[in-house]
Amino acid sequence: xxxxxxxxxxxxxxxxxxxxxxxxxxxxxxxxxxxxxxxxxxxxxxxxxxxxxxxxxxxxxxxxxxxxxxxxxxxxxxxxxxxxxxxxxxxxxxxxxxxxxxxxxxxxxxxxxxxxx
Numbered sequence: 446x447x448x449x450x451x452x453x454x455x456x457x458x459x460x461x462x463x464x465x466x467x468x469x470x471x472x473x474x475x476x477x478x479x480x481x482x483x484x485x486x487x488x489x490x491x492x493x494x495x496x497x498x499x500x501x502x503x504x505x506x507x508x509x510x511x512x513x514x515x516x517x518x519x520x521x522x523x524x525x526x527x528x529x530x531x532x533x534x535x536x537x538x539x540x541x542x543x544x545x546x547x548x549x550x551x552x553x554x555x556x557x558x559x560x561x562x
Contacts, residue, residue: 473489473504476489477508486508488523489504509526521540522548534555537554
């Protein structure tokens, strides 16, 4: 069995998307638009040839970490990204508190999701 390279997530501002690559091949992307200090994540897609490897979650985490590093507030219009935030409340702070109800996200990180062990 050959060892695969770690997937890499990078911002491609010219294309308006975060891209995930595996062995130099683009395996998927998360489309966004930026307006001032906000980033709207609108669509996430993994190439069918790369499905079932957890790359969507790696991409979501990379996009959210990228937004955090750039000091951007996140508007998760993409259902996949929104679901990732629901399952990983450590990213809830990226969504402005006054916008969370719009995305059916809890106002308080301790209000939902599994309890920390």
